[in-house]
Each structure stands twice: as C-alpha cells, then as structure tokens.
Amino acid sequence: MSAQLPRRALAWSLFALLLGIGPHAARLPAWVLLVVAVATVWRHRVHQGAWSFPGRAVRALLVLMSFLAVGLQWRALNGLEPTVALLVVAAALKALEMRSARDFLVIVFVAYFLIACQLLFEQEIPYAAYALFATFGVTAAMVARHQGDPGGGWLRPFAIATRMLLQAVPIMLLLFVVFPRIAPLWSIPQNTGGARTGPSETMSPGDVARLSASSELAFRATFDAAVPPARERYWRGLVLSEFDGRQWRQGALSRMESELALQGATRPALRPTSHVPGGAVSAYEIILEANNQPWLYVLGYPLAFDEGLRLGSDYRLMNSRPVVQRLRYRVNADLAARLEPELGALRRQSELQLPPGLNPRAAALAGEWRAAAGSDERYIERVLRWFHEEDFVYTMSPPLLGRDSVDDFLFGARRGFCEHYASAFTVLLRAAGIPARVVVGYQGGERNPWQGYLLVHQFDAHAWAEAWLPQRGWVRFDPTAAVAPERIESGVGDALGAEFLAGSPLAIERYRNVRLLGWLRMRWDTLTYHWARAVLNYDAERQTALLSRLLGAVSPARVVALLLGCGALALLLVAASLFGMRPVRRRDAATAAYLRACARLAAAGIERTRGEAPLAFAARVERERPDLARCFSALSRDYARLAYGAPDAAELQHLTRALRSAVRRFRPRPQVGLAIGAGVRRRFHTRGTP
Amino acid sequence: MRQPAQLRRLGHSVRALREAWIARRIPAAREVRLDRGNIFIFPTGSGFAFLALLLALLLTGINYESNLVFALAFLLAGLFVVGVLHTYANLAQLRVTGAGAEAVFAGAEAGFVVQLADAGRRVHDGLLVGWEGNEGQGAHVPHDGAQTLTLFLRASHRGWLRAPRVRIASAYPLGLLRAWTSLDLAQRCVVYPRPATAGDAPLASRGGDEGPLTHDPGSEDFAGFRDYRSGDPLRHVVWKTLARGQRLQTLDQRAFADRSRWLRWSDTEWGTDVESRLALLCRWVLELQAQGSEYGLELPGCTLQPASGDAQCEQALTALALFGGQEPPA
Incomplete structure (x- = not known):
C-alpha cells in the first residue's frame, strides 16, 4: 500500500478530483475553490520540481483552517453541504501532499463519493449523465495508475474503464431492480437549504403574480383514465380562511393540523369532514417537484391516497415533512363530491371573519346587493357578472393598494391578478353573510401530446374562492374566470400575452407557440417524465409491482434465483468477450480439410508446428514417416496450390473436391509397422486407377 | 510487540500447510x-x-x-x-x-x-x-x-x-x-565451490605425485622460489632454504614447463575440511584454465582425463560442485 506512485498517476488523480468537484463548484463558497486551485497548482509545481512539498506545520495549519472555515460558514459540520465542502477541501489537501499509493486511493474514493453527493443535489438527466461520465473518468484514473505499460496513451485507460463499466451495467440494473428499498436507517440532516417554491402559507396581493414569473415545473400528473378538461383542473393546495385586510392565511384549525402532521402524529386531530359522494372518481398519480413545503396538490376530494399522507379538515392533503426531494403520490379522488354538507357553527363563524372597520364600501355594496338578490346563488351570480361586465383587467403588474385593499381594488384600480380577484370576491361574499374562503394552488396544466400526462408549471399558480351553500356544501367559484375566461380555458400564457414570462426571455415555455421548440420541449419532457417515474421514483411499491410481473409472485427464493440467474448470465457474457470466444476466423473448405488431415497426423504422432508451411511440413512428414509420405505429400501439394496459387474456377473446384476426398481417406495410424502404411498406399492407388 | 511463541508456531504451521497445499495444487x-x-x-x-x-x-x-x-x-x-x-x-x-x-x-x-x-x-x-x-x-x-x-x-x-x-x-x-x-x-x-583465495596448483607431473623436479632448487640462479603462503602444499616447501635459516619458501610452479598436470584430491592439505579442499581445487582449475594449460582432475570416485578448454573447465568445476554424493546434472 505504501508503494511509490508512477509519475503519471498524479495528473490522473487531479483529473479525477476535478471531475468529482465539477458540478459542486457552483454551490461551494469561493474560498473552497481557491483552496482547490492553490493545492492543484502547488502540487503541479512540485511535480515539475520547481517547488517542494509543504512542511508538516503548513499542512496541519491548512487542515485546521479549512475545518474552522467550514464550521464558520455553515455553523455545522454534519449537513450535506458542509460535508461536501469538507470532502473537497480534504481531497485537495490530500492531493497537495500526495506521494503514496494510499494517497491516490483516498483521492479517487473521495471523487467517487463527491459524484454520489452531486446526485443528492441534482437528479435530472444531464446531471446523471455527467455523473456517469465522471465515473468513467475516475475509473480510468484507477486503471492508468495500475498500468505497467505507459504506452497506449491516455485513451487506453479510458477505453478499458469504459469497457469494464459497460460490462458492469447489467449487474447494476439487476441490483437496482432487486435491491430492497428500505426505509432510512437513521434520520439524516435533510437538505433544507433549498428555496421554497410554489404558493406559500400566506397570500398577499402580488404573491401569485410573482410565482407566475417562473417557468419552473411544479408537478406532473398522470391520470389513469381520461384527463379532465382544463376548466375543471383546479389543483387545491392551501385553504386560507383568515384575512387581516391585506394578507390571507390558514385558519387556526388548519394551522394546528399542519403542525400535528409535521410532528408525525399518526392520526388526524379531527375526523376528515364528511362529504357526499359525487360518483366522478378519478385515479391519478402526481410527481411533485421538491418545493420544501409540506402540503400537496390534489384535484377533487381524495378518497384514498398513499400511506403517510394526511387529509386535513379542509380537504387538503399534507405530507409528514417538507417535500425536499421529488415526491410521487397516488390519489383516488371524487371530482364531484359535495364537501362538508353540514357546516358547524364554529366553523361557519370562522369562514365569515372579516377585519373590522376595513373596506366599508365593499361591505355596503355586499349588503345592498344581497338584500336585492334574495338568494346566495343569485347574489354570487351578480357579483361574477359585475366582474365580467365592468372594466376589470387581468394583469401581472397591478398598482399598489392602500389600507382598504379590497375597496381600492374594486372601486379604484380594477387591475389585478388572480389573488386580487379571489380576495375581493371572498370579502364580498363574507360581507353578505356567505361563508367563503380563498383556495391557493394551480390551475390548468399543459398536456404532453405523446404521453398524455399533465405538466403543471409555477406560472400555473392560481387563487380562487370557495363558498359554502346550504345542501351543496363548498362550491368553487373563480372570479378570475369571469374577468379573463381564456386564463382558465387555455392557460395563463394566452391570458397575459406579452406579459407572460417577460422577465425570463430564455424560458423555452415563452416560445411554446414555435412548433419545433414546442416539439423538442415536449419530447425532452417525456424523457424526463419517464426518468422520474421509472428511475428516480422507483420505490418499494413499484419494485413489488415489477417483480411480481417478472416472477409471478415475489418470494425470497425467486428473487435470489433471478439475481443469480441473470447475474451469472451477465458474467458469462463478459467472460465470453474476455476469453477466446471471439468469432472464429472463417476458413474455406480446403483449409478446413487440410487442418483435419493435420489433426489426424498429430494424433498419429507428427505435429505441425505453428506457422510451418504446408510443403515444409510435408517434407518433414516424408522424412519421419515415409509410409505416410506419398498420400500426404499429394494432399499438401493440392492444398498449397489452392491456398497460395491462383487456380481458375474449374481447377479450384476440381482440386477442392480431390483434396476433400483425399483427406476423408487419410487415416494415419501411430507408427507400428510398414504394413499399415502400405495399406494406406494401396487404398490410394486403387482409388486413383479407373 | 512480541508474539507469543505459540502464536508464532501456529503461524509457521499455517504457512507450512499453505505451502504444502500449493505444492500439491x-x-x-x-x-x-x-x-x-x-x-x-x-x-x-x-x-x-x-x-x-x-x-x-x-x-x-x-x-x-x-x-x-x-x-x-x-x-x-x-x-x-x-x-x-x-x-x-x-x-x-x-x-x-x-x-x-x-x-x-x-x-x-x-x-x-x-x-x-x-x-x-x-x-x-x-x-x-x-x-x-x-x-x-x-x-x-x-x-x-x-x-x-x-x-x-x-x-x-x-x-x-x-x-x-x-x-x-x-x-x-x-x-x-x-x-x-x-x-x-x-x-x-x-x-561451484567458492575458489580458495590462496594456494598454488601442484607442479606438472608425469603420473605420480613424486615426480622429479626439472630444476634444482638448490642452485643459486634458480628463480622459482617464492615466499610460503598458507595453503601451499607442504610437498612444495623448499626445505633446503629453511635449513639454511632463510624464510620458509615454496616452489613456484609457474617456473616449470607446463605439461599435463593432475589436480588431485590427495594433493590438497590434510587436516582441513572437505569444503576448503574443494575450494583449493577450484582455485587451481581456474588458474590453469586461465593459463590455458592441460589438466586432469582426480577426486575420490571421479576422474577427469587431462584436457584443456572451456568444456574441461566446466566439467571439472561441476564435478567439484557436486562432489560428495550430489547427483550429476540431468
């Protein structure tokens, strides 16, 4: 282990290290990169003989300072990011003092581990492809280090590493499919540093508009059966019941439920509120991108959903912890269920809450209209018609609103985004004594034409309202639809026109009307979708499904049999490529016949040495076994003429036939006496005479 | 850290077992x-x-x-x-x-x-x-x-x-x-045996080991003397000069006309062990080979007829190397 390193191993180890660090560079603080650069340059100068290795004191100081710096930077050493930083710094310092084979090994292993860490941060196809490439490079470094022959250039280690890794792929696939997906063994510091995306727990004017400036993906949804039409696709996320005049937030009960869910309570605090089945059951699967928020998005009333998820009393679905990596969940939902047909007094009171003394004009208008309308339904209809008929504008850049934000909006600016309309609408309903609340989530989604799944982006974020009506329960109303129907029918892009994604000119979604780009984008997304479903979200459930499809029934014995069977097959193929089972050089009939004769001679005691020319061998046979000479010499002459001469077609045919029949009759025996040889000779003679 | 003797013994026997296993395999x-x-x-x-x-x-x-x-x-x-x-x-x-x-x-x-x-x-x-x-x-x-x-x-x-x-x-x-x-x-x-560092080859002789000298060592003009060195055969010591009270001297065989010589086991000193006698013979063979002389070798149970050249030297050295019961080369 303490063996000296070949000189070229240094370059390879630095290459491996840089491959490992590569994608982390953007995440690492500048000083870490500086340490790497200094160490690399220093070691290179040592390699050239210009500088000398750092002394023990310098090394100790460097290590101490690096650890301190990491500790100060993150205030912890056990998170994912400080771990990566520590590994990078440690490997760079190791490279600096690298002398022995052990140092080389440490660097290579750290490089492998850094690749793995990168996969914890980024899981998209390009990153995975990079990780694969980096694995090839690091493996090539290992091969180069153990190569005794420096010839063959730097490509040879790459070629060998690539070949070996490709041969390892079947084993990887097999293990990937079969290895049991068990729950985490211990709790680990989650990578919570990620930005929270999507709607937040509160909603103020401008919040949803800000979301709409992002073309990031929020989630993908796959329906087992028909995809509901766009105007029905209201993905509920949060229900906001408390209003302070400016900001909407969750009601006290919902907040408590969220807390309990995050604390890991196994049972809901309250029984999910009742519903009346509507009969429009739809099953779908959602792959939610990491958003660092604990709530999930669902369509309709969730009848059944994955274990570990929780249903709140306002019919929202919650995860037991913030979604820090892409989460897949399945929901069976009733899209037509009537929610909470009976509203309790306490609840009714909280859904009627309004900040006292604010928005007097809205309150007055509501009182007047409600009295004139005669029923809640007709009142709501009138409000929506008002939104539709008056000069309300749907825009991403509304003016600022004052203290009475709803009054300012309804009777002043009249320019707003969906949160303005939802908020104003809900206030108008509450002021008229109708329980109402704001719902935040996503609306719509884009269909992938090849796979039929829906892509929901951040710009699909939306806010709408729910009003409680007797017998009907909570009914969805979308005032935005009254103002800008195209927002609901064909998406925010069409509704906003030039305003859409104005801040990000490079977002490919902006140009979704360019046919080729759209095609490319959807093709790429299809790939990403399959990647997410089949690879990233391959979990215990999918494993069981796949294995039972492959094996009939999942039992340990069958799984082991699959593992051993396929593993042995994979290794057999590798062995075949390694050991001689190369395609046999095709020989023509004449050569095959001649070699048969030689094999018989070998059995009789005269072996043709490798590379011995047929005529030279015939001469030797003549010397050693005069009894065989005659027929073998004739046969050899024929063969030599066939193999090295230039016989014409007729001669070729004739000679080949003669050779083959001569070989058929050529049965030399081990030398016992001349009698046998004579016998052979006689047989040849008799054949020769007509 | 010293290993206990038992552990060391165990290690030895494991190694021996392993070697035996490999030898079989x-x-x-x-x-x-x-x-x-x-x-x-x-x-x-x-x-x-x-x-x-x-x-x-x-x-x-x-x-x-x-x-x-x-x-x-x-x-x-x-x-x-x-x-x-x-x-x-x-x-x-x-x-x-x-x-x-x-x-x-x-x-x-x-x-x-x-x-x-x-x-x-x-x-x-x-x-x-x-x-x-x-x-x-x-x-x-x-x-x-x-x-x-x-x-x-x-x-x-x-x-x-x-x-x-x-x-x-x-x-x-x-x-x-x-x-x-x-x-x-x-x-x-x-x-081959390691050649002795000193000791001259015996004088040329025609058959027996007591053959007459060609020169009279007594004559004053005879230059074939040199100081005695350990390992010289006693037979060659010039007793006359010793009797005259001079230093112990021996005959220098190089002074003699070279004809075929016999290197004999019996010519080597008595009293020293087998290995040093072989070493002496080895030295003689090399010396005569260097001179290009003709020589024969007589060992108990093995005699090489006088000859010269590389083949003779190799045979002689091999005979010396394998003296004492080691099988001849295959």
Missing part, C-alpha cells in the same frame, strides 16, 4: 500455462477499502432514499465483480517458462531466466514477477509477444541450487483485486 513443471487451476484471486487492501466505500454509498442511498446513489453504488459493485474476471484474464493464458540459470560460484547471485509469453492473444499488463516472499519486478507482455526476465538468487553453498517458487501477481486493471500464482518452474543451477 501446482506441481513443478518447466513450462506452465496459467489458467483456472493455478491462478488465485483475492481483494487487495484497496479492494476492501473499495467495498467499504460501496457500503457507505449504499447507506447514503438508503438514508437519502436516492435511487441515483443506489445506481452509482451498484455500478461500482458491478465494476468490482467484472474486475474479478478482468484481473483473472490479465494473468490467464500466460505461458511461463523457466529457462534455468548459468552456473555460478558460491557467494554470487544466480540469475534464473523466466520467460513470460502471451498464449491468449491479449496484453498482460502490470505484472509483478519475483521469488515467493520477495518484492517482484514489473513486467509487461504485449499481445502475442513475450518478455524475458532474470530473477536473481544468492547462491550460498556449492552444489545444486534449487530455485524457489516464482510468484507472478497482478492487480491490473483496477488495483482492487490481485490475481497471483506461485509456480515451481523446476529450475536449478550448479553452484
């Missing part, structure tokens, strides 16, 4: 083709470290529930498994031939020539060839090619020097696994 042969029967393979220290890395990756994959980390861990696991075949293949189908060694004098190093040739149409890279238990030297056999190495071994005693097992190992291509074999190539070489 890979019998001696001049030429060996490496294959399943004689290649062993085992992870190196790096290999075990790599397995630990795999475990760490696996735990990371489990705890972060990351399928891509799983994939990386499994890819590297596959690499390790495939590496077994590649490491084996790097050694397999290598033809190892022991070409023996030239005879040497005791105390010198015998150079055993080992040829490695490719018999499987592939490159054999990163080979380490050496005596069992010693550091090896690097070797590389190209596709369809061969490499010849000389392994040196100190010859301490005259007689046959049997070469120990040759160890051929390779951790190529990954360094995680080491394939090795331990071959007895049935190599041996003759070790």
Whole structure:
C-alpha cells in the first residue's frame, strides 16, 4: 500500500478530483475553490520540481483552517453541504501532499463519493449523465495508475474503464431492480437549504403574480383514465380562511393540523369532514417537484391516497415533512363530491371573519346587493357578472393598494391578478353573510401530446374562492374566470400575452407557440417524465409491482434465483468477450480439410508446428514417416496450390473436391509397422486407377 | 510487540500447510500455462477499502432514499465483480517458462531466466514477477509477444541450487483485486565451490605425485622460489632454504614447463575440511584454465582425463560442485 506512485498517476488523480468537484463548484463558497486551485497548482509545481512539498506545520495549519472555515460558514459540520465542502477541501489537501499509493486511493474514493453527493443535489438527466461520465473518468484514473505499460496513451485507460463499466451495467440494473428499498436507517440532516417554491402559507396581493414569473415545473400528473378538461383542473393546495385586510392565511384549525402532521402524529386531530359522494372518481398519480413545503396538490376530494399522507379538515392533503426531494403520490379522488354538507357553527363563524372597520364600501355594496338578490346563488351570480361586465383587467403588474385593499381594488384600480380577484370576491361574499374562503394552488396544466400526462408549471399558480351553500356544501367559484375566461380555458400564457414570462426571455415555455421548440420541449419532457417515474421514483411499491410481473409472485427464493440467474448470465457474457470466444476466423473448405488431415497426423504422432508451411511440413512428414509420405505429400501439394496459387474456377473446384476426398481417406495410424502404411498406399492407388 | 511463541508456531504451521497445499495444487513443471487451476484471486487492501466505500454509498442511498446513489453504488459493485474476471484474464493464458540459470560460484547471485509469453492473444499488463516472499519486478507482455526476465538468487553453498517458487501477481486493471500464482518452474543451477583465495596448483607431473623436479632448487640462479603462503602444499616447501635459516619458501610452479598436470584430491592439505579442499581445487582449475594449460582432475570416485578448454573447465568445476554424493546434472 505504501508503494511509490508512477509519475503519471498524479495528473490522473487531479483529473479525477476535478471531475468529482465539477458540478459542486457552483454551490461551494469561493474560498473552497481557491483552496482547490492553490493545492492543484502547488502540487503541479512540485511535480515539475520547481517547488517542494509543504512542511508538516503548513499542512496541519491548512487542515485546521479549512475545518474552522467550514464550521464558520455553515455553523455545522454534519449537513450535506458542509460535508461536501469538507470532502473537497480534504481531497485537495490530500492531493497537495500526495506521494503514496494510499494517497491516490483516498483521492479517487473521495471523487467517487463527491459524484454520489452531486446526485443528492441534482437528479435530472444531464446531471446523471455527467455523473456517469465522471465515473468513467475516475475509473480510468484507477486503471492508468495500475498500468505497467505507459504506452497506449491516455485513451487506453479510458477505453478499458469504459469497457469494464459497460460490462458492469447489467449487474447494476439487476441490483437496482432487486435491491430492497428500505426505509432510512437513521434520520439524516435533510437538505433544507433549498428555496421554497410554489404558493406559500400566506397570500398577499402580488404573491401569485410573482410565482407566475417562473417557468419552473411544479408537478406532473398522470391520470389513469381520461384527463379532465382544463376548466375543471383546479389543483387545491392551501385553504386560507383568515384575512387581516391585506394578507390571507390558514385558519387556526388548519394551522394546528399542519403542525400535528409535521410532528408525525399518526392520526388526524379531527375526523376528515364528511362529504357526499359525487360518483366522478378519478385515479391519478402526481410527481411533485421538491418545493420544501409540506402540503400537496390534489384535484377533487381524495378518497384514498398513499400511506403517510394526511387529509386535513379542509380537504387538503399534507405530507409528514417538507417535500425536499421529488415526491410521487397516488390519489383516488371524487371530482364531484359535495364537501362538508353540514357546516358547524364554529366553523361557519370562522369562514365569515372579516377585519373590522376595513373596506366599508365593499361591505355596503355586499349588503345592498344581497338584500336585492334574495338568494346566495343569485347574489354570487351578480357579483361574477359585475366582474365580467365592468372594466376589470387581468394583469401581472397591478398598482399598489392602500389600507382598504379590497375597496381600492374594486372601486379604484380594477387591475389585478388572480389573488386580487379571489380576495375581493371572498370579502364580498363574507360581507353578505356567505361563508367563503380563498383556495391557493394551480390551475390548468399543459398536456404532453405523446404521453398524455399533465405538466403543471409555477406560472400555473392560481387563487380562487370557495363558498359554502346550504345542501351543496363548498362550491368553487373563480372570479378570475369571469374577468379573463381564456386564463382558465387555455392557460395563463394566452391570458397575459406579452406579459407572460417577460422577465425570463430564455424560458423555452415563452416560445411554446414555435412548433419545433414546442416539439423538442415536449419530447425532452417525456424523457424526463419517464426518468422520474421509472428511475428516480422507483420505490418499494413499484419494485413489488415489477417483480411480481417478472416472477409471478415475489418470494425470497425467486428473487435470489433471478439475481443469480441473470447475474451469472451477465458474467458469462463478459467472460465470453474476455476469453477466446471471439468469432472464429472463417476458413474455406480446403483449409478446413487440410487442418483435419493435420489433426489426424498429430494424433498419429507428427505435429505441425505453428506457422510451418504446408510443403515444409510435408517434407518433414516424408522424412519421419515415409509410409505416410506419398498420400500426404499429394494432399499438401493440392492444398498449397489452392491456398497460395491462383487456380481458375474449374481447377479450384476440381482440386477442392480431390483434396476433400483425399483427406476423408487419410487415416494415419501411430507408427507400428510398414504394413499399415502400405495399406494406406494401396487404398490410394486403387482409388486413383479407373 | 512480541508474539507469543505459540502464536508464532501456529503461524509457521499455517504457512507450512499453505505451502504444502500449493505444492500439491501446482506441481513443478518447466513450462506452465496459467489458467483456472493455478491462478488465485483475492481483494487487495484497496479492494476492501473499495467495498467499504460501496457500503457507505449504499447507506447514503438508503438514508437519502436516492435511487441515483443506489445506481452509482451498484455500478461500482458491478465494476468490482467484472474486475474479478478482468484481473483473472490479465494473468490467464500466460505461458511461463523457466529457462534455468548459468552456473555460478558460491557467494554470487544466480540469475534464473523466466520467460513470460502471451498464449491468449491479449496484453498482460502490470505484472509483478519475483521469488515467493520477495518484492517482484514489473513486467509487461504485449499481445502475442513475450518478455524475458532474470530473477536473481544468492547462491550460498556449492552444489545444486534449487530455485524457489516464482510468484507472478497482478492487480491490473483496477488495483482492487490481485490475481497471483506461485509456480515451481523446476529450475536449478550448479553452484561451484567458492575458489580458495590462496594456494598454488601442484607442479606438472608425469603420473605420480613424486615426480622429479626439472630444476634444482638448490642452485643459486634458480628463480622459482617464492615466499610460503598458507595453503601451499607442504610437498612444495623448499626445505633446503629453511635449513639454511632463510624464510620458509615454496616452489613456484609457474617456473616449470607446463605439461599435463593432475589436480588431485590427495594433493590438497590434510587436516582441513572437505569444503576448503574443494575450494583449493577450484582455485587451481581456474588458474590453469586461465593459463590455458592441460589438466586432469582426480577426486575420490571421479576422474577427469587431462584436457584443456572451456568444456574441461566446466566439467571439472561441476564435478567439484557436486562432489560428495550430489547427483550429476540431468
């Protein structure tokens, strides 16, 4: 282990290290990169003989300072990011003092581990492809280090590493499919540093508009059966019941439920509120991108959903912890269920809450209209018609609103985004004594034409309202639809026109009307979708499904049999490529016949040495076994003429036939006496005479 | 830290068992083709470290529930498994031939020539060839090619020097696994006695050891005397000069006309042991060979008729080397 390193191993180890660090560079603080650069340059100068290795004191100081710096930077050493930083710094310092084979090994292993860490941060196809490439490079470094022959250039280690890794792929696939997906063994510091995306727990004017400036993906949804039409696709996320005049937030009960869910309570605090089945059951699967928020998005009333998820009393679905990596969940939902047909007094009171003394004009208008309308339904209809008929504008850049934000909006600016309309609408309903609340989530989604799944982006974020009506329960109303129907029918892009994604000119979604780009984008997304479903979200459930499809029934014995069977097959193929089972050089009939004769001679005691020319061998046979000479010499002459001469077609045919029949009759025996040889000779003679 | 004696004994017996097992498994042969029967393979220290890395990756994959980390861990696991075949293949189908060694004098190093040739149409890279238990030297056999190495071994005693097992190992291509074999190539070489540092060959004689001298050592003009050196035969001491009270002198045989001489066992000093007598004879043979003289050798049970030349020298030295019951060269 303490063996000296070949000189070229240094370059390879630095290459491996840089491959490992590569994608982390953007995440690492500048000083870490500086340490790497200094160490690399220093070691290179040592390699050239210009500088000398750092002394023990310098090394100790460097290590101490690096650890301190990491500790100060993150205030912890056990998170994912400080771990990566520590590994990078440690490997760079190791490279600096690298002398022995052990140092080389440490660097290579750290490089492998850094690749793995990168996969914890980024899981998209390009990153995975990079990780694969980096694995090839690091493996090539290992091969180069153990190569005794420096010839063959730097490509040879790459070629060998690539070949070996490709041969390892079947084993990887097999293990990937079969290895049991068990729950985490211990709790680990989650990578919570990620930005929270999507709607937040509160909603103020401008919040949803800000979301709409992002073309990031929020989630993908796959329906087992028909995809509901766009105007029905209201993905509920949060229900906001408390209003302070400016900001909407969750009601006290919902907040408590969220807390309990995050604390890991196994049972809901309250029984999910009742519903009346509507009969429009739809099953779908959602792959939610990491958003660092604990709530999930669902369509309709969730009848059944994955274990570990929780249903709140306002019919929202919650995860037991913030979604820090892409989460897949399945929901069976009733899209037509009537929610909470009976509203309790306490609840009714909280859904009627309004900040006292604010928005007097809205309150007055509501009182007047409600009295004139005669029923809640007709009142709501009138409000929506008002939104539709008056000069309300749907825009991403509304003016600022004052203290009475709803009054300012309804009777002043009249320019707003969906949160303005939802908020104003809900206030108008509450002021008229109708329980109402704001719902935040996503609306719509884009269909992938090849796979039929829906892509929901951040710009699909939306806010709408729910009003409680007797017998009907909570009914969805979308005032935005009254103002800008195209927002609901064909998406925010069409509704906003030039305003859409104005801040990000490079977002490919902006140009979704360019046919080729759209095609490319959807093709790429299809790939990403399959990647997410089949690879990233391959979990215990999918494993069981796949294995039972492959094996009939999942039992340990069958799984082991699959593992051993396929593993042995994979290794057999590798062995075949390694050991001689190369395609046999095709020989023509004449050569095959001649070699048969030689094999018989070998059995009789005269072996043709490798590379011995047929005529030279015939001469030797003549010397050693005069009894065989005659027929073998004739046969050899024929063969030599066939193999090295230039016989014409007729001669070729004739000679080949003669050779083959001569070989058929050529049965030399081990030398016992001349009698046998004579016998052979006689047989040849008799054949020769007509 | 001192090992307890019992532990050491256990270690010895384990090693002996292992050696016996290998001897049974890979019998001696001049030429060996490496294959399943004689290649062993085992992870190196790096290999075990790599397995630990795999475990760490696996735990990371489990705890972060990351399928891509799983994939990386499994890819590297596959690499390790495939590496077994590649490491084996790097050694397999290598033809190892022991070409023996030239005879040497005791105390010198015998150079055993080992040829490695490719018999499987592939490159054999990163080979380490050496005596069992010693550091090896690097070797590389190209596709369809061969490499010849000389392994040196100190010859301490005259007689046959049997070469120990040759160890051929390779951790190529990954360094995680080491394939090795331990071959007895049935190599041996003759070790001549170490020539004595002093003692002149006997004078030329015609048959008996008491033949007359050609010169009168008494005459004053006779220059064939020199001071006595230890190891000179007593027979050549010039007693007359001693009687005159001069220093002890012996006849210098170089002063005599050279004809065929006999180097006899009986001419060597009595009282010294067998080895020093052989050493003396060895010195004489070399001396006469250097002069180009004709000489014969007479040992108990073995007589070489007088002759000259390299063949005579080799025969004589071999006879000396194998004196005392060692079988003649095959």
